[in-house]
Amino acid sequence: MRVLLSTYGSRGDVEPLVALAVQLRALGAEVRVCAPPDEAFAQRLADVGVPLVPVGPSARKLTKAAPAPSSLPQRAAALIAAQFEVITEAAEGCDAVVATGMVPAAAGALSVAEKLGIASVSVTFQQLTLPSPHRAPLAYPGRPFPPEVTDNRVLWDLDARSINALFGEALNTNRVAHGLPPVDDVRDYVVGGRPWLATDPVLDPWRETPGLDVVQTGAWILPDERPLPDELVAFLDAGTPPVYVGFGSMPMHASADVAQVAVEAVRAQGRRAVVARGWADLDLIDDQDDCFLVGEVSHRALFGKVAAVVHHGGAGTTMAAARAGAPQVVVPQATDQPYWAGRVAELGVGAAHDGPAPTFESLSAALGTALARGTRARAAVVADAIRTDGAAVAAKLLLDAISRPRTAGRGQAPLTA
Structure with a gap:
């Protein structure tokens, strides 16, 4: 069997597909991944022997450029066109397409699967894109919801209108050009009736919602057996457990002096620090020996050795x-990150920072919560409840579904795992 995994987004959108690809190959499937052409993504996939089919512009360059919200429809149109061009060729001969990432990218990938008559499944790595009366949707940049509207059902209707306004014309122009009928509701097309939610049920519990048959597989995690660099191991062994500070794929535009603030707040707690460079290009603030700068390292190997993790609230980092x-301090920057910050606080495994720009005072207070003895005890309890088999579950569901006769659904041939 041959499977195409498609996404467009940051590291948090690519890493789960690496885990799924490894599990699919272990079951005998041939796998390729369509993702942004960033060198880090290509290397990550090469490390596990999975080919990258590059699509769209560099995700890192786009993130660091911080384009204006008003340019979103134009950027989405280019991304949708690229999906049709690249995935049409990459998916030839495949038995299934797994589509995730930004809505326009997923819509393009699913449309190509429909055009080719290939089975497909829509996957999300956080439930905030799934319409539910139990929570409000995320507002798109430049399109805030009216503050007087508080009914979640009305907000989800407004969300559907925003998505259609932002992406509908570009999607349908490409669909019609490729012999497909236009879609009336872009979000409903992408979500479908049976989406997969690749998150842990402890961290991200799904509540049953009429009309939406969600398959929660557990988070897709690749066991990362890479050893830590010798210099980092020596630093860890030289003193008490440090606090990790890193913001992943976030450029941290809201807080230019975030490294200074973070290191000073960590030192005020009597702790050392491990600072991750990331897409924010963080650096050490001085030459004192109580801080260590790292690039790409195994979170699995490192996080078990630190006193706390200060991060942006990406789904993957929160899960790791x-x-x-490890107790957490989440400094959310955008999209789903405030949600993950809230879940960390609700579970009692850390603190949710209020806003994207920490100060010495605000981060010190959050660290005080995270470093409390009770927080670490609660974090250990939650760690024992986390599932680690999500990618294996998803791989088996996918291949089992491919092997069964399919029924017609939203236009393409949706899987019925």
Whole structure:
């Protein structure tokens, strides 16, 4: 069997597909991944022997450029066109397409699967894109919801209108050009009736919602057996457990002096620090020996050795820290990150920072919560409850579904795992 995994987004959108690809190959499937052409993504996939089919512009360059919200429809149109061009060729001969990432990218990938008559499944790595009366949707940049509207059902209707306004014309122009009928509701087309939610049910519990048959597989995690660099190991062994500070794929535009603030707040707690460079290009603030700068390292190997993890609240980093039993301070920047910050606080495994720009005072207070003895004890309890088999579950569901006769659904041939 041959499977195409498609996404467009940051590291948090690519890494789960690496885990799924490895599990699919272990079951005998041939796998390729369509993702942004960033060198880090290509290397990550090469490390596990999976080919990258590059699509769209560099995700890192786009993120660091911080384009204006008003340019979103134009950027989405280019991305949708690229999906049709690249995935049409990459998916030839495949038995299934797994589509995730930004809505326009997923819509393009699913449309190509429909055009080719290939089975497909829509996957999300956080439930905030799934319409539910139990929570409000995320507002798109430049399109805030009216503050007087508080009914979640009305907000989800407004969300559907925003998505259609932002992406509908570009999607349908490409669909019609490729012999497909236009779609009336872009979000409903992408979500479908049976989406997969690749998150842990402890961290991200799904509540049943009429009309939406969600398959929650558990988070897709690749066991990362890479050893830590010798210099980092020596630093860890030279003193008490440090606090990790890193913001992943976030450029941290809201806080230019975030490294200074973070290191000073960590030192005020009597702790050392491990600072991750990331897409924010963080650096050490001085030459004192109580701080260590790292690039790309195994979170699995590192997080079990730190006193706390200060991060942006990406789904993958939140999950990695939770698995390690490490207390967390989440400084959310955008999209789903405030949600993950809230979940960390609700579970009692850390603190949710109020807003994207920490000060010495605000981060010190959050660290005080995270470093409390009770927080670490609670984090250990939650760690024991986290599932680690999500990618294996998803791989088996996918291949089992491919093997069964399919029924017609939203236009393409949706899987019925």
